[in-house]
Amino acid sequence: MKGLKKQILIAGAGGFIGSHLSWKLHKLGYSVKAVDIKWNDYLQKPHFSEKFTLDLRRFSNCLKATQGVDWVFNLASDMGGMGYISKVAADLMSDNFLINLNLLKASLKNNVSRYFFPSSACIYPKNLQLKTSHIGLKENDAYPADPDTFYGWEKLLSEKLCEAYAKDYGLDIRIARYHNIYGPYGTYDGGREKAPAALCRKIIKAPNPGKIEIWGDGKQTRSFCYIDDCVEGTLLLMQSSYHKPMNIGSDQLTSINHLTDLIIDISGKKISKFYKKNAPQGVRGRNADISNAKKILNWEPKVPLKDGLSATYHWIESQLKHKTK
Numbered sequence: 001m002k003g004l005k006k007q008i009l010i011a012g013a014g015g016f017i018g019s020h021l022s023w024k025l026h027k028l029g030y031s032v033k034a035v036d037i038k039w040n041d042y043l044q045k046p047h048f049s050e051k052f053t054l055d056l057r058r059f060s061n062c063l064k065a066t067q068g069v070d071w072v073f074n075l076a077s078d079m080g081g082m083g084y085i086s087k088v089a090a091d092l093m094s095d096n097f098l099i100n101l102n103l104l105k106a107s108l109k110n111n112v113s114r115y116f117f118p119s120s121a122c123i124y125p126k127n128l129q130l131k132t133s134h135i136g137l138k139e140n141d142a143y144p145a146d147p148d149t150f151y152g153w154e155k156l157l158s159e160k161l162c163e164a165y166a167k168d169y170g171l172d173i174r175i176a177r178y179h180n181i182y183g184p185y186g187t188y189d190g191g192r193e194k195a196p197a198a199l200c201r202k203i204i205k206a207p208n209p210g211k212i213e214i215w216g217d218g219k220q221t222r223s224f225c226y227i228d229d230c231v232e233g234t235l236l237l238m239q240s241s242y243h244k245p246m247n248i249g250s251d252q253l254t255s256i257n258h259l260t261d262l263i264i265d266i267s268g269k270k271i272s273k274f275y276k277k278n279a280p281q282g283v284r285g286r287n288a289d290i291s292n293a294k295k296i297l298n299w300e301p302k303v304p305l306k307d308g309l310s311a312t313y314h315w316i317e318s319q320l321k322h323k324t325k
Helices: 016-027 061-065 088-108 150-169 195-205 226-237 254-269 289-297 305-322
Strands: 007-009 031-036 050-052 073-074 114-120 171-179 208-216 222-223 244-249 253-255 271-276
Touching: 007 016, 007 061, 007 271, 007 289, 016 031, 061 088, 061 226, 073 088, 073 226, 073 254, 088 114, 088 244, 088 271, 114 150, 114 226, 150 171, 171 226, 195 254, 226 244, 226 289, 244 289, 254 271, 254 305, 271 305
Parallel strands: 007 031, 007 073, 031 050, 073 114, 114 171, 171 244, 208 271
Antiparallel strands: 222 253
């Protein structure tokens, strides 16, 4: 990466995307200050130069975290899959917004030159996501605003907060709208896991032959972006001169049924599906239009869905085997 000084802060480096991003930058030879309130320890290989366990809801801790830092990647967030974000509202909104506000204020105080915020596909209006067929959400589809979750509203509000800091104080901002990032070294149980990891876990733990539960009717659609592609897109965006929110995701739409069938094929098992139609499932269909990323960053995902799912499946399988020993 060009234009970086010695110190980069990864806030939320104990989480899924944060740990992968931290590892990539550390591998490239940059000094990475890793900060989180807790550490999942899934990623065992070295991925930071310094490690601090800090609660970033406290402004004093954000001042400490951003001291001597040139670029800030704010990946710190209370989040999870649909089962989690559909239940938690007040704490999720207030904690996430407070972390972003504190880091923005601290970044100004400590003369940080560039600040990255990870937004989400959840910011898009629910009325544009009522059908399973979907050509892709463009960045300017965000308004008039009407996200379907409090999580989406918080992300949208935090986008505007970042834009306000850029307008009033000149802070150099980059915003990515992530679309269903998945891969190994992330949460796969406990209620916060997202669909690919949850389905992998269910299929791994199912007998052969067996059956697994699918939330909804399985016809709901999404696009899924592998973590390595996400990290590459994030770094290209951070290096670019583009200041507006940008979709980082895949434009290859797939149903939950098809996603499940791909994982079953990877497993080699004989698995049937049954449906829990009253379970949380979010919008009916969501896809990413990544025209801007292709044009401006010369970026698009490279990892085929089945390859990414295979890597995810076998990593989760290894974790579950380790737990049973």
